[in-house]
Amino acid sequence: xxxxxxxxxxxxxxxxxxxxxxxxxxxxxxxxxxxxxxxxxxxxxxxxxxxxxxxxxxxxxxxxxxxxxxxxxxxxxxxxxxxxxxxxxxxxxxxxxxxxxxxxxxxxxxxxxxxxxxxxxxxxxxxxxxxxxxxxxxxxxxxxxxxxxxxxxxxxxxxxxxxxxxxxxxxxxxxxxxxxxxxxxxxxxxxxxxxxxxxxxxxxxxxxxxxxxxxxxxxxxxxxxxxxxxxxxxxxxxxxxxxxxxxxxxxxxxxxxxxxxxxxxxxxxxxxxxxxxxxxxxxxxxxxxxxxx
Numbered sequence: 001x002x003x004x005x006x007x008x009x010x011x012x013x014x015x016x017x018x019x020x021x022x023x024x025x026x027x028x029x030x031x032x033x034x035x036x037x038x039x040x041x042x043x044x045x046x047x048x049x050x051x052x053x054x055x056x057x058x059x060x061x062x063x064x065x066x067x068x069x070x071x072x073x074x075x076x077x078x079x080x081x082x083x084x085x086x087x088x089x090x091x092x093x094x095x096x097x098x099x100x101x102x103x104x105x106x107x108x109x110x111x112x113x114x115x116x117x118x119x120x121x122x123x124x125x126x127x128x129x130x131x132x133x134x135x136x137x138x139x140x141x142x143x144x145x146x147x148x149x150x151x152x153x154x155x156x157x158x159x160x161x162x163x164x165x166x167x168x169x170x171x172x173x174x175x176x177x178x179x180x181x182x183x184x185x186x187x188x189x190x191x192x193x194x195x196x197x198x199x200x201x202x203x204x205x206x207x208x209x210x211x212x213x214x215x216x217x218x219x220x221x222x223x224x225x226x227x228x229x230x231x232x233x234x235x236x237x238x239x240x241x242x243x244x245x246x247x248x249x250x251x252x253x254x255x256x257x258x259x260x261x262x263x264x265x266x267x268x269x270x271x272x273x274x275x276x277x278x279x280x281x282x283x284x285x286x287x288x289x290x291x292x293x
Contacts, residue, residue, distance in 0.1 A: 005084065008144030012081045012088050015139045023139075024090065030136035031091060033129075034102030039109070040246070041239065044274050048238055048282070049231040050116060052224055056213050056275070057166065058112045063206035065108040065158050067192040069101045072154070074197060081141045088141035100143045100151035106133035107155025112162060130155065178214055185211045193264075200264035207264075208271025220279035223291040234287040238278045245273045 032038060039062055047055025078098035082089025095101070110129035114122035134148040143151075173181050189207035196202050226234070249266045250257045257266060282288040 004146060005079075005144060008146055009081055009084055009088070011145050012138055012141050013085075015135075016088060016090070016141065019139075027136040027139045028091070030132045031102060031140055031142070034105050034133050034137075039105070040242065040270075042109070044238055044242060044278070045235055046113065046116065047224075047274065048222075048279065048288075049224055049235050052216075052222070054113070054116060056209070057162070057170070058109060059209050059271075059274075060206065061108050061112050061158060061162055061166075062105060063202055063209070064188075064192070065104055065155060066101065066202045067195045067206075068154070068158075069099060069104050069151070070095070070197065070199065070202070071195040072099055073097070073101070078144075078147070080147075081144055091137075091140040091142045093142060097143055097147045098150055099154055100134065100137055100147040102137050103130060103134040103143070103148045103151030104155040104158075105151075106130040107152050108158050111156065111159030126159075173214075181214045182211050185214070200260045201267045204264035204267030205271040208268035208273075209275050210271075211268075212272035212275035212277075216276050216279065220276045220283060221291045222279040222282055222288045225289065230287065234282055237285075237287065238282070241278055241281065242270070242274065245270055245277075 039059075043055055043059040043062065045055075046052075046058060073096040076098040077096050080089075080093065080097040082092060107130040110126045114126040116122070117125055130152055134143075134152060137143040137148055138145055173184060176184065185207060188210075189203040192203040192206060193200055224231075249262075249269065253262060253266075256262055279288070283290065
């Protein structure tokens with residue numbers, strides 16, 4: 001066994017030596033914040049109710065990060081702790097282990113969401129959130145410590161690159177004609193599809209969110225303002241519609257929903273609904289105000 005993996009396995013065993021039902025429940029809760037369903041709930045919350053431009057940025061970065069993570073996992077092809085010792089597998093995945101997708105996604109999410117908080121809480125959130133998620137993955141036996149460290153490093157690099165170049169890229173895309181902007185988003189989505197080895201969910205969600213956002217200011221110029229209860233109602237109603245958009249095509253298509261093209265279209269519909277469909281409905285129902293352009 002590789003010495004680094006052997007050391008990592010001992011760390012996992014050491015972490016699990018203090019296991020208890022309560023601690024395991026807490027760790028599984030932290031681990032759940034690195035899943036698709038968490039981001040499907042968190043990104044709309046920011047986009048609809050807090051800061052729509054920051055919410056869009058977070059969503060784009062999370063999807064780009066997921067595509068890169070999928071490619072890195074395939075490139076390294078590293079096993080997980082429970083592949084070497086099945087007894088440590090409190091949580092199991094179908095992909096390779098290096099780098100940790102949960103650690104990477106949590107670092108990207110927390111780092112890109114940090115500007116939403118007042119100082120110093122943004123920095124605290126950017127550090128504490130991925131730290132807890134990463135530790136939970138080690139405790140659950142889903143990752144070696146090196147997987148988590150690599151995930152944090154890649155996630156931090158994405159946040160740093162966005163800090164220096166994100167605004168410039170956003171202005172460049174916004175300055176393009178709508179059709180050219182959509183073509184640029186489609187090209188990135190195609191590249192993401194190559195990275196993810198034809199798993200079209202990530203690229204579809206990116207295309208739907210980023211592509212539809214190009215038309216959001218013209219077709220659904222909504223405002224995130226409003227009192228707590230208005231925002232809460234907007235979010236709860238919006239998430240109900242998201243659940244319908246997410247599940248209805250899957251139920252209607254049944255086994256066909258896994259066909260790559262149809263899977264791409266299903267997730268593109270979901271992303272575009274979050275970006276434009278739900279905000280348009282909010283405006284029609286009086287759950288938000290029009291934003292002055």
